[in-house]
Amino acid sequence: MGDVCIIGIGIHPFGRTEGMSGVDQGVFAVREALRDAGLEWKDIQFAYGASEAAGNPDTMVDRLGLTGVQFINVRNGCAAGGSALFSAQMAIKSGECDIGLAVGFDKHPRGAFDAKPSEYNLPEWYGEAGYMVTTQFFANKIMRYMSLNGISRDTLGRVSEKAFRNGAKAPHAWRREPVPIDVILDAPMVSDPYSKFMFCSPAEGGVALILASEKKARELGITPIRLKAATMRTRPPGSFEVFAPSVDVERGGTATNIASRDAFEIAGIGPADVRVAQLQDTEAGAELMHMAENGFCADGEQEKWLAEGWTELNGKLPVNTDGGCLACGEPIGASGLRQVYENVVQLRGEGGERQVPGSPNTAYSHVYGAPGVSAVTILER
Template identity: 60%
Template sequence: MDVAIIGIGLHRFGRSPGLSGMQQGASAVRNALADAGLSWKDMQFAYGGSQDAGNADALVNELGLTGLQFTNIWNGCATGGSSLHAAYSAIKSGEYDVGVVVGFDKHPRGAFNPKPADWGIDEWYGETGMMLTTQFFALKTQRYMHDHGITEESLIRVSEKAFTNGSLTPTAWRQQALSYEEIANSAMISDPLRKYMFCSPAEGGAALIICNADKAHLYSSKPLYLKTAAVRTRHYGSFEVFAPSQAMNVADASTVTASKAAFEQAGIGPEDIDVMQLQDTDSGTEIIHMAENGFCEHGEQEKLLREGATGINGSMPINTDGGCLANGEPVGASGLRQVYEVCVQLRGEGGARQVPNNPKVGYTHVYGAPGLSGVNIITK
């Protein structure tokens, strides 16, 4: 049984001081329902998550007490991908025909700095500063650059592309394009990552209406198809964030195994993807994920970025809405924002940021600490 996406909704990311995170999530659901031409009472189930803005199931207080099954999902930055996987599985099982996936959040300003004990790590790891997000992403990037010959030029080009794309995206938080020089001369935060190479914790909401594809024609004249949703955790020896030690033999990252599973389940390969969203909590992370998702070999990113391959008009458009760098990251919503953007592109509704040549296959990838990845493949 195939799964269709028949409605998409977003509450713009950034800062909304007059609204709670939950209200932003409810706004996204209402927008998705309107897009699908359905009402809340038509929903048979819901899956959703939030890190800092309350229990997602409390959205029923905003949307209506209809008695539907609502399951909270929490998987770090992979919450959106995990919520969609759960909903995808619910449809595939045949138990439900139509439901909603939603994510929202409202984070305070400043870098995330979680408690080691919450992640099964001894206190010394936090005392060294490694639980601070800017630190552990920087060290992971530093090691990757050393191992694969990546220079600072590539980090700058990723950020330059992100802010250019954000300037073309009405719902993006950061809508000011930045020059190569502005990024290169910005303050160093955690070597090798500078001020404009990190995303910011943010606010916002995103929602999808999905259904049994056999019944999509009853709801929508423009359904898209979720060919697969895969979520995988880390193996022993994979080099992930929040890793207090490293095995002698390095294993594939969770992103590699999630990506391979998704391509196998969808029956296609990386060469078939027309537009993609890759997790970019920082510019180094996007570079790493280009290879881990199978779109290039390790070390090839430098050449691809210099040639503009990842731009909107390039051969492998990545993060056409500016990604996390330009949109910020409300953790519960971020993975669903990726799917929202791919759907916009496949519908041909991207406006100034629209990928040319009628894209037909899209790909999303989200990565969360301590080493969890979710991949979705969407087609016309």
């Protein structure tokens, strides 16, 4: 049996769009993806839709057409988009269907994500004392990592600087102005060592991907991008996660370690084969830690990687070529699918100003989120 293929992609620009609901942005993305594939809505046999805060994805059939299509809603935290994609590929792999859709959208209020202790099985005092703040966790995680592995704050600044520089070249990005590194480093601190330019913001946006069996793609005459692996995994013992009043003394691995290892095994390749990568960068340090957690470098080597520009568009492993979450913001349901969208653009050679040189043939995407979930995809041209 052949590979599952991505034959159409669509995106609604990320950021803030007054007057458009999350569902509107999802519908926009689906229409773009259909146009891209040269298909009509009636051709779609099934859909998996992801949204955290913008309503039920299946309501979009009102707008797209009441074809009786099978439409399943996915709500899986930060891995929602990755879970929709995983589910869609399984529907095709099973042989039950040969053409379908993975769509994700969201529209979050401004400011940090709201969280209540009771939703996380935590006592009320934990929130009263001021600990229900996601940024504290990310800051603590990188402080420990920097101390153990000799990562400087300048390197965090370089990650953000690259994100905004790449975002300026990506039409779907939110932050489209480069920001000088001094401005990034000297900006007001949110949670040490992170300044306000080192965290992404909740945002809005929509992404749609049309998947097909290899046989169907050939019938349609479309040159497909092959989905060689899609994994979604939860945390092992001893990981450090958001909203943790305590952490095990015996340290363990991460959900990312498992999702990444399994994806490489399924695809039958290793980190050295990857030519472009989109790694979860909800804050600057996340990109650095995820470079190591996904096997692209050893802990501590990021200092040299960033100083040498190895993750730039023309580097040996371009990372977050559209500016990632730092430049695009994070609409949870759409964010993981945006990474796959960007990888398809890069593999097709349609990246314009942000195109990675040398006709990349293998692309990697990675999502991580609360409460310790991760999703990885590997694409090949």
